[in-house]
Amino acid sequence: MKKTIIEVAKELNLSPSTISKIVNGKGRISKETRARVLAYVKESEYVAMSSARILSSKKSWTIGVIYSDISLIGFEHPHFSRILQSFMDEVEKEGYEITMIVSKIGDNEMTYLDWCRNKKVDGVLIMMGNINNPNIQQLVSSSFPVVSADIVMENLLSVFSDDFMGVKQFIDFALDLGFQHLGIVTGPLIARSFYNRLDHFQTLMKEYQLPYQSSDIYVSDGFGFGHGFTIGKQIAQNNNIPEIFLVTSDVIAFGVIRGLQSQGIRVPEDVSVVGYDDIDFAKHYVPSLTTIRQNTSEIGKQAAHHLMRLIADPSQKKQDIQLIPVQLIERESTKRKE
């Protein structure tokens, strides 16, 4: 059955500590014994039992992931699930595993920080987080290694798309198509990405000296297709509709398009629409969606490397933002002004 380090030691006529040192690459051991032990370990497939290892050492080789702090969509959100996949692939290469952080163990509600201590995880990835959640604040301001693929906070290392670049690409693209009247639809502002993109839009519009008014800006109160649909219908009531919209999420954009169409407004003939994300369906939609592509796999990869670096040296913990370039993909939902 499963061997313990003691049995392995016995069979090799060595002491457990020698085995331990060799397996973990510590201490000074003679070339021969090292080779002998390594060979035996390999063929007998010995692996130290996880809980015992964690209990007696500092490292757990486990990374906690906070996934549903802000919304309940969980694994079903394509943007985040892709980041997670890439993050996982990357940390696995170094021997880490991931566990989903929950806020209760059995009947005991506990804070994220307590959970981390309890599990002795080596670090945490905040996939989505509510910056107003005290549990998040407590975790981030602790000395625990944490990176985020979403939120920005003091003392937190964040990796996400260069949204300023994205919005700028949108504006340049719109101008290039010959439009002057630009609008934006964004999601719930509690999400950093939505808030930021709107913010950058306003900043850049001023910078470009392009006039815009409050009726060019829409904020949906949800992440889904249906919320976009509602906004689409709402836009149709406007008697001075922008010529082109940036919708800061593909899924919402799909809804907006259908909402507009339901009121007899054609896309792209009457209004052009640019999405954000480039999820799989963007290119299969009708009309296919011009969109700002996020490099999700790069985000996951960078987050992984930053976190592992932080785990190696937690004293490096400080606020930092790593921006990943985005790219505008032109498709059918936008059309040159005639």
Added chain:
Amino acid sequence: MKKTIIEVAKELNLSPSTISKIVNGKGRISKETRARVLAYVKESEYVAMSSARILSSKKSWTIGVIYSDISLIGFEHPHFSRILQSFMDEVEKEGYEITMIVSKIGDNEMTYLDWCRNKKVDGVLIMMGNINNPNIQQLVSSSFPVVSADIVMENLLSVFSDDFMGVKQFIDFALDLGFQHLGIVTGPLIARSFYNRLDHFQTLMKEYQLPYQSSDIYVSDGFGFGHGFTIGKQIAQNNNIPEIFLVTSDVIAFGVIRGLQSQGIRVPEDVSVVGYDDIDFAKHYVPSLTTIRQNTSEIGKQAAHHLMRLIADPSQKKQDIQLIPVQLIERESTKRKE
């Protein structure tokens, strides 16, 4: 900082074992001490450290999930990610957490079974699995509690959609629309669901005494839109195209539709198409997709309950298949024969 059970005991003038018993609800303890301890534990937020607990006891309150044994799509597949979400919600209620099973720890490749022993997980959910993988076989034939939301094997408890019912609903629906010439497009047969649906199709067609030929059956060699697209173009070359198709996955169905359209074949005017899954986009596609809806949340929930039952009494382990009803949702991709 974080308290140990010894400190808690000291502060209450009790012994660690007494605290342990109370926290875990075992042994005979007087009403008063129990209440006193419980109160203290609550306010001091004491929670037993995970690794120590696992080391010294049998249970780990952890469930392992095998997610990417068969394909690399991982979290990005909507069908499975929704099952996982519902599974997770359900086991969490009972105090379990989930971890993703990987096949290596550090540099050591290990079998699923070894991993489970190493982590002492209480049970395993096989989300997708290759029945020909020796590692899967080893795990399933062990005495370990395992359930699957996908594959069927000897000695394994499986929970998934009633595909026979689904295919039958398709055929009845097709006949009801006035069609006689039915076809099917399925995915890689290595996946149980695709294999089964094709199998049921053939069985039922014979039972209904409906003629069909090999050119009415298509097998794509991938799970994606692109693979469906290829099949769609291929179908168009056929000089005796079925009037209606069952495509055993929505994503592939989307591709098939576009593939057909690319060759000038209209859906549903020339050919009707029925999908399988009812993923979010089915209703937003153009044309919106008639499809067999799978009850993913019920699958996850049932799998969770079965697994927890098995964990409570592993001797119950034996082959069993729990089928979850499906439902045909009619939309625009199908049309009555004129």
Added chain:
DNA sequence: TTGTACGCGTTATCAT
């Protein structure tokens, strides 16, 4: 270079 002995925090067994 290798081995001894102890500690990690908890649960379980057996006394009391």
Added chain:
DNA sequence: ATGATAACGCGTACAA
């Protein structure tokens, strides 16, 4: 009803 003590399996000073 409660407590003392021995595992659980491993890592690590420290001794040899």
